[in-house]
Amino acid sequence: MTVTATPPSGGVTGKVSNYLDERTSISGAVKEFGRKIFPDHWSFLLGEVALYSFVIILLSGSFLTFFYQASMASVEYEGSYIPLKGVEMSVAMASTLDISFDLRGGLLLRQIHHWAALLFIAAIGLHMLRIFFTGAFRKPRELNWSIGFVLFLLAMAEGFTGYSLPDDLLSGNGLRIIDGMILGLPVVGTWISFLLFGGEFPGSDIVGRLYTLHILLLPLILLALIVLHLMFVIIHKHTQYPGPGRTENNVVGYPVLPVYAAKAGGFFFLVFGVVVLIAATVTINPIWSYGPYDPSPVSAGTQPDWYIGFADGALRLMPPGLETYWFGYTWSWNIIIPVLVLLVFLALVFAYPFIEAWVTGDKREHHLLDRPRNAPVRTAIGAAGVMFYAVLWAGAASDIIATHFRVTMEGVINTLQILLILGPIFAFMITKRVCLGLQKKDREITLHGFETGRIVRLPGGEFTEVHQQLNDYDRWQLVSYNDNAPIMVRPNERGKITGSMRRRAAWSRFFFEDRIAPVTKTEHKEALEHANH
Amino acid sequence: MANIVKSTDGSELVTSSGERLSGKELGTAVVTTDAFANPGLPPHRQRVTDTNPRRLARAARIVAWLFYLSIAGSLFTIFAYMFFPIEDGDTTSLRLSTLYIGLGSAFALLAIGVAAVHWGKAVMADKEGVDERHPVRGTPATRERAIEIFKEADEESGFSRRTVIRNGMIGAFIAFPLPAIALFRGLAPMEVDPNNELKHTFWKEGLRLTRDPTGVPIKASDMTIGSSVHVIPEGLAELPEHEKLDAKAKAAVLLVRLKPEDLNWTSDKRKSWSYDGIVAYSKICTHVGCPVALYEQQTHHLLCPCHQSQFDISNECAVIFGPAARPLPQLPIAVDAEGYLVALSDFEEPVGPSFWEREK
Numbered sequence: 001m002t003v004t005a006t007p008p009s010g011g012v013t014g015k016v017s018n019y020l021d022e023r024t025s026i027s028g029a030v031k032e033f034g035r036k037i038f039p040d041h042w043s044f045l046l047g048e049v050a051l052y053s054f055v056i057i058l059l060s061g062s063f064l065t066f067f068y069q070a071s072m073a074s075v076e077y078e079g080s081y082i083p084l085k086g087v088e089m090s091v092a093m094a095s096t097l098d099i100s101f102d103l104r105g106g107l108l109l110r111q112i113h114h115w116a117a118l119l120f121i122a123a124i125g126l127h128m129l130r131i132f133f134t135g136a137f138r139k140p141r142e143l144n145w146s147i148g149f150v151l152f153l154l155a156m157a158e159g160f161t162g163y164s165l166p167d168d169l170l171s172g173n174g175l176r177i178i179d180g181m182i183l184g185l186p187v188v189g190t191w192i193s194f195l196l197f198g199g200e201f202p203g204s205d206i207v208g209r210l211y212t213l214h215i216l217l218l219p220l221i222l223l224a225l226i227v228l229h230l231m232f233v234i235i236h237k238h239t240q241y242p243g244p245g246r247t248e249n250n251v252v253g254y255p256v257l258p259v260y261a262a263k264a265g266g267f268f269f270l271v272f273g274v275v276v277l278i279a280a281t282v283t284i285n286p287i288w289s290y291g292p293y294d295p296s297p298v299s300a301g302t303q304p305d306w307y308i309g310f311a312d313g314a315l316r317l318m319p320p321g322l323e324t325y326w327f328g329y330t331w332s333w334n335i336i337i338p339v340l341v342l343l344v345f346l347a348l349v350f351a352y353p354f355i356e357a358w359v360t361g362d363k364r365e366h367h368l369l370d371r372p373r374n375a376p377v378r379t380a381i382g383a384a385g386v387m388f389y390a391v392l393w394a395g396a397a398s399d400i401i402a403t404h405f406r407v408t409m410e411g412v413i414n415t416l417q418i419l420l421i422l423g424p425i426f427a428f429m430i431t432k433r434v435c436l437g438l439q440k441k442d443r444e445i446t447l448h449g450f451e452t453g454r455i456v457r458l459p460g461g462e463f464t465e466v467h468q469q470l471n472d473y474d475r476w477q478l479v480s481y482n483d484n485a486p487i488m489v490r491p492n493e494r495g496k497i498t499g500s501m502r503r504r505a506a507w508s509r510f511f512f513e514d515r516i517a518p519v520t521k522t523e524h525k526e527a528l529e530h531a532n533h
Numbered sequence: 534m535a536n537i538v539k540s541t542d543g544s545e546l547v548t549s550s551g552e553r554l555s556g557k558e559l560g561t562a563v564v565t566t567d568a569f570a571n572p573g574l575p576p577h578r579q580r581v582t583d584t585n586p587r588r589l590a591r592a593a594r595i596v597a598w599l600f601y602l603s604i605a606g607s608l609f610t611i612f613a614y615m616f617f618p619i620e621d622g623d624t625t626s627l628r629l630s631t632l633y634i635g636l637g638s639a640f641a642l643l644a645i646g647v648a649a650v651h652w653g654k655a656v657m658a659d660k661e662g663v664d665e666r667h668p669v670r671g672t673p674a675t676r677e678r679a680i681e682i683f684k685e686a687d688e689e690s691g692f693s694r695r696t697v698i699r700n701g702m703i704g705a706f707i708a709f710p711l712p713a714i715a716l717f718r719g720l721a722p723m724e725v726d727p728n729n730e731l732k733h734t735f736w737k738e739g740l741r742l743t744r745d746p747t748g749v750p751i752k753a754s755d756m757t758i759g760s761s762v763h764v765i766p767e768g769l770a771e772l773p774e775h776e777k778l779d780a781k782a783k784a785a786v787l788l789v790r791l792k793p794e795d796l797n798w799t800s801d802k803r804k805s806w807s808y809d810g811i812v813a814y815s816k817i818c819t820h821v822g823c824p825v826a827l828y829e830q831q832t833h834h835l836l837c838p839c840h841q842s843q844f845d846i847s848n849e850c851a852v853i854f855g856p857a858a859r860p861l862p863q864l865p866i867a868v869d870a871e872g873y874l875v876a877l878s879d880f881e882e883p884v885g886p887s888f889w890e891r892e893k
Contacts, residue, residue: 035662036664037662037663037664072775074773074774074775080619080621080622081622082622088774101619101627102619104614104618104619104630104634105614105630105631105634107627107631108631108634108635111631140669173823173824173839176782176821176822176823177821177822177823177839179821179822179886180818180820180821180822180823180885180886181821183731183821183822183885183886183887183888183889184821184886184887184888185889186889187889188889189888189889190727190728190731190888190889190890191721191727193727193888194721194725194727195717195718195720195721196720197721198720198721198722199721199722199725199730199779200727200730200731200779200782200783201779201782201822202778202779202782203775203779204775205720209720235669236669237664237666244571244572244573244574244575245571245572245573245574245575245663246571247571248666249665249666250663250664250665250666251663251664251666252574252661252662252663253661253662254660254661254662255660255662258653258657259653259657259658259659259660260653261653262649262650262652262653262657263649263650263653263654265649266645266646266647266648266649266650266651266652266653267646267650268646269642269643269645269646269649270642270643270646270647270650271646272642272646273639273640273641273642273643273644273645273646274639274643276635276638276639276642277635277636277639277643279635280631280632280634280635280636280639281632281635293778294746294778294781295778295781295782295785295817295824296745296746296763296765296781296785296816296824296826297763297824297826298823298824298826298838298839299838300827300838301838302823302838302839312840315820315821315840315856316840316841316855316856317856318856319856320842320852320853320854320855320856320857320858321852321858322856322858323858323859323887325892328892328893329889329890329892329893330887330888330889330890330891330892332858332886332887332888333858334820334856334857334858335821335887359561360560360561360562361559361560361561362558362559362560362561362562363558363559363560364558364559364562365668365669367666398841399838399841409841409854410854413841413854413855472572473572473575475569476569476571476572479568479569480568480569480571482562483562483563483564483565484560484561484562484563485561485563486561487560487561508561511561512561517563518568519569520565520567520568520569521567521568521569522567524569
């Protein structure tokens with residue numbers, strides 16, 4: 001093979017680039033991705049926050065592993081935090097205290113790690129909401145939604161395993177609750193609990209096991225899936241909001257090099273900086289004030305980290321007395337029902353893109369996002385889901401709500417129980433109406449223009465306000481959306497109407513029956529003629 | 534709105550102008566030929582730094598300054614690390630060390646962030662670009678070739694043809710991870726039966742009730758009406774730390790004294806488990822096992838702080854609110870010759886959360 005090598009030019013940079021390219025073919029990647037266009041919108045930053053928090057977690061977590069010891073062997077605390085001097089505790093707890101009190105910057109790093117973890121899960125949640133409400137999960141991105149959903153679960157698992165590592169009183173109680181839930185599962189519960197804890201709760205294995213999960217298995221899977229998630233973003237190219245000049249066949253935005261790299265790269269430092277600032281000034285998880293784990297004491301107002309709240313709330317909102325004895329076995333419905341409710345809720349979140357794709361039967365690729373108002377039923381379903389989650393979440397704070405607002409605990413819980421059922425229904429109805437109202441308003445503005453506030457008196461004496469038509473660009477914003485209509489059931493080629501056709505038609509009615517179609521050119525022309533009448 | 538007629542199954546669309554849109558892919562979507570046309574990208578709007586060279590120069594100066602300030606922030610962090618040591622047992626020094634290291638590095642990071650973003654937004658060329666999208670699916674030629682490759686591979690390997698080999702391989706693939714599942718049985722000790730463990734606690738006949746955590750025995754005469762004491766069995770405090778926690782996780786008890794007439798009993802047997810208004814109940818919640826540690830003296834209610842289950846001591850700790858399903862188990866107690874409270878036996882039922890084989 002003969003290769004005419006161009007002598008590298010441009011001094012050191014040129015030489016280094018040439019060296020690398022001749023060994024890695026990197027120029028191809030630069031050519032392919034260097035000027036790739038990324039669209040811009042603040043809501044696209046939510047996913048970036050999640051990614052950057054993960055990097056911060058990896059960095060701060062690696063530091064912590066050098067000092068933390070995941071052992072439940074018992075020691076007498078001899079560190080410099082005086083109130084706990086001489087107290088028996090696990091090595092895990094003692095080493096966490098040492099990180100906090102005897103290692104310069106240790107407390108800061110612990111707090112960076114914890115705050116970044118909280119931010120990580122919050123950012124994932126908000127990112128998912130953005131994806132949901134703008135319909136970014138539609139073809140071809142359904143699988144990436146699934147990956148993102150798994151990432152969300154993994155992030156929560158990471159959070160919980162990490163939370164348990166200091167082996168303090170609060171996290172020990174958290175584990176106790178998990179153990180109680182596992183024990184309540186039919187058939188396998190007792191054994192799963194035993195295998196997990198290496199015998200009876202609390203045993204002396206769980207911290208070490210959670211540590212392996214926390215720093216090896218879960219991060220590995222998380223990292224692999226994040227890479228996959230981002231690869232799909234490259235393959236699909238990023239979605240964009242609708243607007244003049246933006247189509248399903250293009251991406252409008254800024255090139256990776258240099259603008260996007262500067263902005264996204266700078267944004268990493270902004271996120272990192274904010275997390276460090278919070279960690280330097282706001283205490284999180286002060287395990288020293290809880291003390292080491294002991295199965296006997298617990299204080300009022302115990303709370304899990306916020307992201308576990310919805311699961312804890314589901315437990316709290318169960319009415320009393322739900323346990324039966326069938327065939328000589330114990331069926332703990334007060335555990336089984338909340339677990340099922342949570343699983344069904346999560347399964348619906350996971351499956352939504354596939355459900356909607358089935359209902360619409362739309363097989364086209366969608367790269368232009370929906371404005372939430374232009375998909376009223378989807379937006380309403382999302383609001384119902386948010387409401388459901390929010391009520392469960394409030395359930396986890398029932399005691400705090402009761403003490404802070406000086407109302408009865410029973411009253412708070414009973415109210416939340418009712419809200420858990422009715423809240424999502426109301427949220428659905430109200431949101432759908434609001435969306436339809438906004439769409440109607442959009443139609444009106446498109447057809448009749450916007451009010452200028454200028455009142456003129458006509459020759460006949462009549463007063464009227466001058467309306468001004470939108471310009472082409474603003475109008476496009478209001479008329480260019482995906483419009484769907486319900487399917488009518490008609491027999492297929494073999495003259496039959498199948499059950500699945502009927503179901504799909506019914507669902508399509510549910511989704512698209514109350515439909516506000518975008519203004520057409522003819523309608524607009526007629527409205528103009530009418531106005532000039 | 535009547536410009537579009539939608540066919541039965543969404544497979545074809547006919548517009549009023551008679552134009553047919555092939556719509557197998559559309560589903561419920563309505564596409565009309567009467568829609569507005571995309572007006573194209575709006576004219577580019579220049580930034581102030583594009584039109585005003587002085588503003589551009591100022592923005593560039595700010596970016597540069599921020600990067601240098603970031604260096605200063607990092608150096609400050611190192612100085613803070615050196616000159617603000619943590620003095621043994623002095624929380625103020627810890628707070629200062631954490632604060633200065635944190636503020637220094639936060640400043641260094643934020644300065645880089647603001648500088649880079651400002652550089653990108655105000656100084657770098659403001660050239661919006663447009664990329665074409667292509668369908669995610671491969672081109673027809675690629676897809677055809679992919680199918681061909683699989684066919685060739687199948688042909689050459691005989692994967693479809695040699696069913697015996699193929700089924701054997703699939704079987705082997707299913708079987709080979711199974712030993713790993715067996716290996717995980719080792720996560721819990723072999724000789725221990727969880728069922729048995731969960732049904733017994735450290736309590737047994739004659740063990741004195743002692744204070745948690747000191748292990749000082751309690752006399753019946755120590756208990757005034759309305760008082761409550763956290764109790765562990767005699768000997769538990771002397772166990773090695775780990776056995777202690779395991780034992781305590783089941784044996785923790787709450788001891789309270791009420792007026793005897795405030796206690797309602799369903800049977801004389803249950804009444805005989807108490808002594809002159811003194812009753813002992815398991816402190817481990819029957820819901821998911823939190824310690825039921827909050828005693829409300831006026832109402833004789835016990836409250837679990839984790840999920841708000843409430844138990845009524847006057848009625849054998851029956852559940853009166855919350856997700857718990859079963860009363861807290863009662864520890865049978867009596868008084869020994871020296872006046873100390875002792876257990877008459879272990880609990881008569883398993884304590885703590887329900888489990889599958891509980892009734893077995």
